[in-house]
Amino acid sequence: MKTLNSMTKSLMVLALAAATLSLTACPSNQTGNGQAQRGNVPNGVVNPVTGQVNNTWGAITNSSGIFTSYQLALITGGVTNIGTVSGNMNDPSGTGVVFEGAINQTGSGSMGSVVIAVWDSIAASGGAPLSWTLNVVQVAPYSGDSGANVVIESGSSQSAFEFSGNFNGGMWQGTFSYVDPSSSAQYAIGNFSIPVCSIFVCN
Numbered sequence: 316m317k318t319l320n321s322m323t324k325s326l327m328v329l330a331l332a333a334a335t336l337s338l339t340a341c342p343s344n345q346t347g348n349g350q351a352q353r354g355n356v357p358n359g360v361v362n363p364v365t366g367q368v369n370n371t372w373g374a375i376t377n378s379s380g381i382f383t384s385y386q387l388a389l390i391t392g393g394v395t396n397i398g399t400v401s402g403n404m405n406d407p408s409g410t411g412v413v414f415e416g417a418i419n420q421t422g423s424g425s426m427g428s429v430v431i432a433v434w435d436s437i438a439a440s441g442g443a444p445l446s447w448t449l450n451v452v453q454v455a456p457y458s459g460d461s462g463a464n465v466v467i468e469s470g471s472s473q474s475a476f477e478f479s480g481n482f483n484g485g486m487w488q489g490t491f492s493y494v495d496p497s498s499s500a501q502y503a504i505g506n507f508s509i510p511v512c513s514i515f516v517c518n
Contacts, residue, residue, distance in 0.1 A: 349471050350392030351445040351502040355430045360446075373509020375412040375431075375491050377402025382412070386504050391445050392474045396434030402505060409439035414507070418451050418465060418515045426451040427516070429467045431476075448517060449476065457481065462489065472496055478507060487511050 377386070382400045390412060401410045416429035425512065432446040452475075453466035462481035468474060475496050480489015487509055493502045511517065 337493060349469065349473070351390075351394050351433065353438075353445055354445040356430070356444055356446040360401040369508075371415045371513055372415045373434075373487075373513060374404040374505055375414060375505050375507045376384075376404055377505040381433055384493070387433065387435075389474075389502065389504065390431065392447065392469055394445060396437075397433070397445070398440075400435045407502075408436070409459075409503070410434050410436055412505075414509065415512075416514045418454060420454050420463075420515060425451070426454055429465075449474075457489070463487065466494065468496070475499065480507065485511055487514060 322451050361387075375390075380402050382390070382402050384397070387397045387400055388395065399408075399410060400412060401408050404411065410433065412433050414429055414431045416427060418427040418429070420426075428448050428450055430446060430448050432444050434444045438444040447469070449467040449469055451465060451467050453464075455464045456462070457464040457479055458481055462479070465478045473496065475494040477492045477494050478487075478489060479492070480487050487507075489507060491504050491507045493504055494500070495502070
């Protein structure tokens with residue numbers, strides 16, 4: 316009986332240690348870094364159909380005119396409860412994908428962050444949009460000095476994206492892609508367009 320009690324105590328200690336390790340190893344989604352969350356969008360973005368894509372926010376578009384469920388799952392970090400989303404800028408449906416940020420190209424320390432907001436048919440019908448803030452982990456020249464290549468990722472490092480584009484007439488325009496963190500393979504989701512000083516820290 317005494318041996319049984321010792322074994323029981325040992326198993327309880329091991330179980331407690333395993334539970335503690337599990338809790339510390341799993342990233343928390345409370346900050347929204349694990350995946351996009353429904354709620355208020357940082358910096359008060361409004362529905363893109365009202366003309367929000369102007370001097371502040373940019374748009375991520377899709378040539379087919381609509382984002383697939385697979386593309387939306389990538390954009391939101393795996394969220395499955397998503398309505399339809401137009402791939403057009405300022406679509407009459409009131410749906411679309413917009414973004415903004417503050418990317419620091421000089422100095423040391425943090426390179427900044429980017430907010431991606433998804434206005435789906437749920438948000439357009441009175442619900443809340445999906446949004447999350449991703450960290451900038453790489454900024455590099457693109458096409459010489461005429462553009463920039465920017466990589467962003469979630470705090471859990473489970474989702475990463477790349478903006479690759481040129482500067483033209485005060486705008487930064489190019490291709491928006493998902494980057495597989497495990498293999499670095501890229502999947503082009505669509506195109507993007509944003510005023511340069513709405514995404515980069517301008518002097």
